[in-house]
Amino acid sequence: MKLKRSGRMVDLTTYLLNHPHQLIPLSYFVERYQSAKSSISEDLGIIKENFEYQGIGSLVTVAGAAGGVKYIPSVSKEEAEETIEELIDLLEDPERLLPGGYLYLTDMIGNPTLVNQVGRLFSSVFSHLKIDTVMTVATKGIPLAYAVATQLNVPVVIVRSNSRVTEGSTVSINYVSGSSKRIQTMALARRSIKKDANVLIIDDFMKAGGTIRGMISLIQEFQAHVAGIGVLVESEDGAERLVNDYVSLTRLAGVNEKEKRIEVEQGNYFQKRES
């Protein structure tokens, strides 16, 4: 298609947003728009400037025959702060309190706009790492894992607490739940992860960290590596934490069931960001 600059801007922006973390050769756009390479480079310069100004990511240009342009999504510090404040406000709603000090998160996890925004925050903090796969555990971690994986352009694997016939042969491990101290099982289809893969663990809630420890053991069982760990809410429950190196967006500082009060603060996200 032959387009004027304003038309190319619309098309290029759409294309780049839909292909994050993918190296696209300039020749692809030259052919797509039947335009000179120099015009495309100028177009990309304008987009780069605007993306950086908006704080939604950067365009990286790789020179040479195997080169091209790559869109790396990110979130500005200001936007991350706004999102985390919104999360804290939502989490502190006393209506979330459930018997036993648990929190009702279903509505938050059910909001795709919020979930995709959380995905952008995590992909931003992990974008400098080599990641081959995002791993989560059924059920509430799944939407968050997909939101992150979409931005990082990698597949998702879902660990289950039961193995199903439709999964083929599975690898199972037993682990001790940190809070309840019960022995539990988790399983993953044998075909899911390749040896030496770099796996990013994403989950909605971490209490003592038993479930995440289970996922780490499972990754080791596949002879793969843990690239990073991200949780939406960590709970400060006093017990010794089984996992040390993780990124949390929020921290549940205290729950007072009697007074129906939930105290939530920022997690360690801003300590883990590079800038």
Add this chain to the structure above:
Amino acid sequence: MKLKRSGRMVDLTTYLLNHPHQLIPLSYFVERYQSAKSSISEDLGIIKENFEYQGIGSLVTVAGAAGGVKYIPSVSKEEAEETIEELIDLLEDPERLLPGGYLYLTDMIGNPTLVNQVGRLFSSVFSHLKIDTVMTVATKGIPLAYAVATQLNVPVVIVRSNSRVTEGSTVSINYVSGSSKRIQTMALARRSIKKDANVLIIDDFMKAGGTIRGMISLIQEFQAHVAGIGVLVESEDGAERLVNDYVSLTRLAGVNEKEKRIEVEQGNYFQKRES
């Protein structure tokens, strides 16, 4: 921010793509770019033309004081055909065959690019309906449901086969699985769906339709309405189908376990599209 047209094109495109099915007042953009309403209208005209040309959706302009512009994502017939052909190719891989005539879908469901594309196809066919919520059943329907809900800008509710403490009070129903004829239970948090809500059901696989029938009963239990049903794969298994009005992207026409052959064809998607 004061931007030139090319910069506004990048910013407007990004904004619209990230806010599908939302009416945005023109005054929002007038303020955002400190530009005249006439310039913004011209910008939107260029974007509308390009989106339609690319086949990624339309811009609807609503006149008047409560007016504005709304991006309705859609997929061109050609792109839908390409995607469904890709799905068929992937599904026909004999390596998918599992004991009992089941198919391994985990890798396909684990691919966010493919899943988001499927979400675009479904949102396109259902975009003319009033939809308040997307419903699915754990586990493999979840990524598809989020992909659709992101495009439609509505929340997701996840039905579970067990009710968990973190869900609060739940509504449960018993249903008969169409294939296995076993009585099963599904549950949904009471806070999840409002009375009279219009619910779109999305799932990965439909055999006789028992699970979907279960979801329909559950929706009735909440005094809500079924707005539509979409499935990635329907299986032609000879038994009488429990559900009649649905949209399927692909149809499993035959599985020959002995010869390791899987036959897949187009579902009824193109009969259900408006154009």
